[in-house]
Amino acid sequence: xxxxxxxxxxxxxxxxxxxxxxxxxxxxxxxxxxxxxxxxxxxxxxxxxxxxxxxxxxxxxxxxxxxxxxxxxxxxxxxxxxxxxxxxxxxxxxxxxxxxxxxxxxxxxxxxxxxxxxxxxxxxxxxxxxxxxxxxxxxxxxxxxxxxxxxxxxxxxxxxxxx
Numbered sequence: 057x058x059x060x061x062x063x064x065x066x067x068x069x070x071x072x073x074x075x076x077x078x079x080x081x082x083x084x085x086x087x088x089x090x091x092x093x094x095x096x097x098x099x100x101x102x103x104x105x106x107x108x109x110x111x112x113x114x115x116x117x118x119x120x121x122x123x124x125x126x127x128x129x130x131x132x133x134x135x136x137x138x139x140x141x142x143x144x145x146x147x148x149x150x151x152x153x154x155x156x157x158x159x160x161x162x163x164x165x166x167x168x169x170x171x172x173x174x175x176x177x178x179x180x181x182x183x184x185x186x187x188x189x190x191x192x193x194x195x196x197x198x199x200x201x202x203x204x205x206x207x208x209x210x211x212x213x214x215x216x217x218x219x
Contacts (some may be wrong), residue, residue: 060203069176164212
């Protein structure tokens with residue numbers, strides 16, 4: 057294992073050792089993967105409080121009905137959609153880079169800069185898990201960049217800024 061990945065794992069371990077009401081990294085499974093196809097996502101939960109912030113909902117544009125054995129069966133395509141409580145923040149790092157992550161509106165409203173390391177460690181932990189489960193590398197970014205940058209501040213992203 058590279059020294060960079062080891063440093064990242066040390067940061068994740070340190071965040072997991074932290075305790076408190078807003079301790080998010082111990083909610084490791086904030087992304088719920090589909091039980092039949094692990095690369096599909098069924099739900100996303102707030103990293104801090106655990107409430108559902110993305111959920112599968114029916115997309116009526118693709119509704120289809122068929123008669124099977126004399127009964128009408130309706131088929132609906134499901135899409136992963138943000139709930140009304142979904143929000144994003146932009147975490148800025150000491151090296152000038154940035155990372156967008158999500159949480160619920162309530163938690164973001166009370167978020168402090170001290171929470172950023174733990175939130176970032178939660179994302180790093182998820183990336184390690186993705187790689188271990190064979191979901192591929194993390195967006196082509198090397199572990200050195202991820203492991204050595206430290207969060208300095210954050211800003212809320214409004215819906216109009218999302219493009």
